[in-house]
Amino acid sequence: MATFIVRRVLWLVVVLFAVSVLVFLIFFATPGVDPARQMAGRNPTAETIKNIKHEFGLDRPLPVQYGLMMKHIFVSRDLISYGSHTKVIPEILSAAPVTLSLVFGAAVIWIVFSILTGLAAAVFRGTVIDPLLMILALIGISIPVFWLGEVVNLVTQSRLHGFFLFSWVPPLGYTPFTQDPLLWFEGLVFPWLTLSVLYIGFYARVLRANLIETENEDYVRTARAKGISERRVLLRHTLRTSMITFVSLFGLDFGVLVGGGALLTEVVFGLPGVGLLTYHSLTSLDLPVIMTTVIYGAFFITLASALVDLVYAWLDPRVRPA
Amino acid sequence: MAVFEPEAELATLDTEEFGGEVVGRSPWALAGRRLVRNKLAIAAVIVFVLIVAVSFAAPLYASHIAHTNPFESNLSGTFQQNGKTVQVIQQGAGKLGLGETPVGPTWHAKYLLGADNQGRDVSARVLYGGRASLEIGIGSAVLASLLAVVFGLIAGFFGGWTDAFLSRLMDLIWAFPVYLLAISLATVLLTAPNGLRIGFVHLSASSLWVPLTIIGVIYVPYVFRPIRGQVLSLREREFVEAAIAQGASNARLIFSEILPNVASTVVVLLPLMIATTILTESALSYLSIGVQPPNASWGTVIQDGQGLLYTRPWVAIAPGIMIVLTVLALNVLGDGLRDALDPRSKLRMKG
Numbered sequence: 001m002a003t004f005i006v007r008r009v010l011w012l013v014v015v016l017f018a019v020s021v022l023v024f025l026i027f028f029a030t031p032g033v034d035p036a037r038q039m040a041g042r043n044p045t046a047e048t049i050k051n052i053k054h055e056f057g058l059d060r061p062l063p064v065q066y067g068l069m070m071k072h073i074f075v076s077r078d079l080i081s082y083g084s085h086t087k088v089i090p091e092i093l094s095a096a097p098v099t100l101s102l103v104f105g106a107a108v109i110w111i112v113f114s115i116l117t118g119l120a121a122a123v124f125r126g127t128v129i130d131p132l133l134m135i136l137a138l139i140g141i142s143i144p145v146f147w148l149g150e151v152v153n154l155v156t157q158s159r160l161h162g163f164f165l166f167s168w169v170p171p172l173g174y175t176p177f178t179q180d181p182l183l184w185f186e187g188l189v190f191p192w193l194t195l196s197v198l199y200i201g202f203y204a205r206v207l208r209a210n211l212i213e214t215e216n217e218d219y220v221r222t223a224r225a226k227g228i229s230e231r232r233v234l235l236r237h238t239l240r241t242s243m244i245t246f247v248s249l250f251g252l253d254f255g256v257l258v259g260g261g262a263l264l265t266e267v268v269f270g271l272p273g274v275g276l277l278t279y280h281s282l283t284s285l286d287l288p289v290i291m292t293t294v295i296y297g298a299f300f301i302t303l304a305s306a307l308v309d310l311v312y313a314w315l316d317p318r319v320r321p322a
Numbered sequence: 323m324a325v326f327e328p329e330a331e332l333a334t335l336d337t338e339e340f341g342g343e344v345v346g347r348s349p350w351a352l353a354g355r356r357l358v359r360n361k362l363a364i365a366a367v368i369v370f371v372l373i374v375a376v377s378f379a380a381p382l383y384a385s386h387i388a389h390t391n392p393f394e395s396n397l398s399g400t401f402q403q404n405g406k407t408v409q410v411i412q413q414g415a416g417k418l419g420l421g422e423t424p425v426g427p428t429w430h431a432k433y434l435l436g437a438d439n440q441g442r443d444v445s446a447r448v449l450y451g452g453r454a455s456l457e458i459g460i461g462s463a464v465l466a467s468l469l470a471v472v473f474g475l476i477a478g479f480f481g482g483w484t485d486a487f488l489s490r491l492m493d494l495i496w497a498f499p500v501y502l503l504a505i506s507l508a509t510v511l512l513t514a515p516n517g518l519r520i521g522f523v524h525l526s527a528s529s530l531w532v533p534l535t536i537i538g539v540i541y542v543p544y545v546f547r548p549i550r551g552q553v554l555s556l557r558e559r560e561f562v563e564a565a566i567a568q569g570a571s572n573a574r575l576i577f578s579e580i581l582p583n584v585a586s587t588v589v590v591l592l593p594l595m596i597a598t599t600i601l602t603e604s605a606l607s608y609l610s611i612g613v614q615p616p617n618a619s620w621g622t623v624i625q626d627g628q629g630l631l632y633t634r635p636w637v638a639i640a641p642g643i644m645i646v647l648t649v650l651a652l653n654v655l656g657d658g659l660r661d662a663l664d665p666r667s668k669l670r671m672k673g
Contacts, residue, residue, distance in 0.1 A: 015493075015494060015497050018494050019494070019497065019498060022494070022498065023506060026506045026507060026510055027506065027510060030510050030511070138650060138653050138654065138657075139646070139650055141649075141653060142597070142601075142645075142646050142649035142650040142653055143642075143645075143646050144601055144604050144605060144608075144624075144642065144645050144646075144649075145605075146605065146608050146624070147604075147624055147638070147641075147642035147645065147646075148642075150624070150627075150628060150631055150638050150639075150642070151639065151642070153631060154631055154632065154635050154638075154639075157632070158631070158632040159635075256499050259499055259502070260499060260501060260502050261499060261501060263501060263609070264605055264608070264609075267608075267609070268628075278505065279609060282505065282509060282609060282610070282611060283610060285509065287509065290505065290506070290509055291506075293502075294502045294505065294506050297499060297502050298497075298498055298499060298502055301497070301499050302497055305497065
C-alpha cells in the first residue's frame with residue numbers, strides 16, 4: 001500500500017505540473033496569439049498592454065513566463081481582472097460556496113435516486129419495469145442540462161408559476177444559507193434536480209450492469225446455497241461489490257462538477273458560482289479569470305481523482321500493484 | 323439456476339441464427355442479423371437517418387417552403403397570414419404593451435415556429451443548425467476515433483517507450499476536465515485576430531473546423547483507452563504469433579491481423595461518441611464559444627431563445643427537442659450495436 005501511495009502521489013505531482021504547463025501553453029504560446037493583447041480585455045490602452053507585458057515577462061523566454069504566471073496565481077495571488085478591475089482569486093473564493101451548495105445537494109439526490117433506479121431495474125429484470133427504467137435513464141443521459149434548465153424555468157417561473165405546486169419557487173438567483181436557509185433551499189431545489197437528472201440516468205445504468213455482472217459471481221451462488229434470504233443477498237453481497245465502481249465514478253464526477261463542470265447549470269439558473277464567473281469572463285473575454293478558474297478547476301479535479309484512486313485501493317486491494 | 327441463464331440464452335440464439343442447420347456466416351453478418359432483430363435499435367437508426375436527412379435538406383426548406391434567408395435579420399419585414407399582413411417584429415406585444423416581440427409560431431410554411439429577435443425564421447435556423455451540429459458532432463467523433471485508432475495501434479503494438487509516452491499523454495488529456503479544456507482552447511482560438519495558422523492549415527475563428535477540432539481532440543483518450551487495451555491483448559494471441567511465424571511484416575500484422583479485430587470496438591463506440599460530441603458542441607455553442615455567427619447550431623439557437631424564453635418559448639424548445647431525439651437515437655443505437663457485436667461484452671463507456 002505504501003509504494004502504491006508514493007507512486008500515486010508522484011504521478012499526481014507530474015499531472016499537476018503538466019496540466020499547468022498545458023494551460024500556460026494554450027494561453028501564451030498558441031501560434032498567432034498575442035497574450036498581452038488578450039489579457040487586457042476589450043479596448044485596452046497601450047499602457048495596460050505595456051504593464052501586462054512587463055508583469056508577465058512576455059518579452060522573456062517561455063520558462064520565465066511560466067514561472068511568473070504560476071507566481072501570480074499561487075504565490076502572490078494578485079492576478080487582476082482587466083475587465084472588472086478586481087482581484088481574481090478572492091472573487092473565485094467568494095463564488096465557491098454557491099458551487100458547493102449546488103453540487104452537494106445534487107449529489108445527494110443523484111445517489112439516492114440512481115441506487116433506487118438501478119436496484120429496481122436489476123430486481124425486476126425480465127419484466128416491463130427494467131426496460132422502462134433503462135429507457136428513462138437513457139433519456140436522462142440524452143438531455144442537454146442547460147436546455148432542461150430552460151424548460152424547468154419556463155414551467156416554474158412563468159407558465160405554471162401561478163399553480164400551487166410551483167408558486168413557492170423564488171426568482172432565479174442565489175440566497176446565501178447564512179442569510180435565509182429556507183430561501184437558500186427553495187432557490188436550489190430545481191437546480192439540484194436539473195443537475196442530477198443526467199447522473200441519475202448514468203449511475204443507474206452502471207449500477208444495473210454491475211449488479212447483473214456480480215449476480216453471476218460464485219460467492220453470490222454460495223450465499224444463496226447457504227440459504228440467505230434474497231433481500232440479504234442483494235443488499236449485503238451483490239450491492240456492496242457493485243458499489244465499488246459506483247463510488248469511484250462518484251468521486252471523479254463530484255470533483256469535475258466542483259471544479260467547474262456545473263458551469264451550464266449555474267448559467268441557466270443564474271447561480272453566481274465559479275461556473276457563472278467563468279461564463280461572464282468568457283463573454284467579456286477576461287483571460288486572467290478564465291485562466292485562473294481553469295487552473296484551479298483542473299487542480300481540484302486532479303486532486304479528487306488521486307483521492308479516489310487511493311480510496312479505491314484501500315477498498316479493493318486487488319488494484320494496488322497496478 | 324440464475325447462474326446458467328446467460329449460457330442458455332446464447333445457445334438458443336445460436337440455433338435460431340443457424341436456422342437448425344449449420345451455415346457458415348461471418349461475425350459481421352451474425353451481428354447484422356442480431357441488430358436487425360433489435361426493433362428498438364432499428365427505430366433509432368430510422369429516427370437518426372430522418373434527422374440527418376431533414377437537417378441536410380435545410381437549404382431546400384429555406385428556399386422552397388419558408389422562402390426566407392435564415393442568416394439575414396429581417397427586423398422590419400412583414401408577411402401574409404390568413405389574408406392579413408403580419409409584422410415579423412411586433413411592437414408593444416409585451417405584457418404592458420411595451421417592447422418588441424418577434425412573431426410566434428404560425429404553424430404554417432412561413433415562420434412555422436415563429437421568428438427570433440432578429441426576425442429570422444426559427445424553423446429554418448433549427449434545420450441549418452442541425453446541419454452544423456451534425457457535421458461537427460460526426461466530424462469530431464470520426465476525428466477522435468481516427469486519432470485514437472492510430473495512437474492505440476502504435477502504442478499497443480510497439481509497447482515499450484512508445485506505449486508509455488502515448489499512454490501518459492492520453493492520461494494527461496483524460497485528467498483534464500473536458501469543458502475546461504474546451505473553454506481554454508476556444509477562448510484562445512476565437513480571440514486570435516487572424517485565426518490560427520499552423521503550417522499550411524489556416525483556421526478562421528468563424529469556421530466550423532474550430533469547434534470540430536477542439537471537440538475531436540479532447541475526446542481522443544476516451545476511444546484510445548479501450549483500443550490500446552484490446553491491441554495489447556490481441557498482440558499475444560495465437561493467430562498473431564502464427565502470422566509472425568510466417569514472416570509477416572509489422573505493417574501486415576497491424577493492418578490485416580489486428581486492425582480488423584478492433585474494428586468492432588470502434589463501430590460500437592462511434593455512435594456513443596457522436597452522441598457525446600453533439601452534446602458537447604451544443605453546450606459550447608450555448609456558452610457562445612462553439613459555432614460562431616453567422617452560422618447557427620442547435621446550441622446557438624437555444625442561446626438565442628433564452629432571452630425570449632417566457633414570451634416565445636419555441637425558439638429555445640425546438641432545437642432542444644432535436645438534440646434529445648438525436649442523442650437518444652444514437653445512444654439506443656450504440657447499446658444495440660454493443661449487444662449485437664459483442665453479446666457478452668464488458669465494454670462500457672463513460673457518457
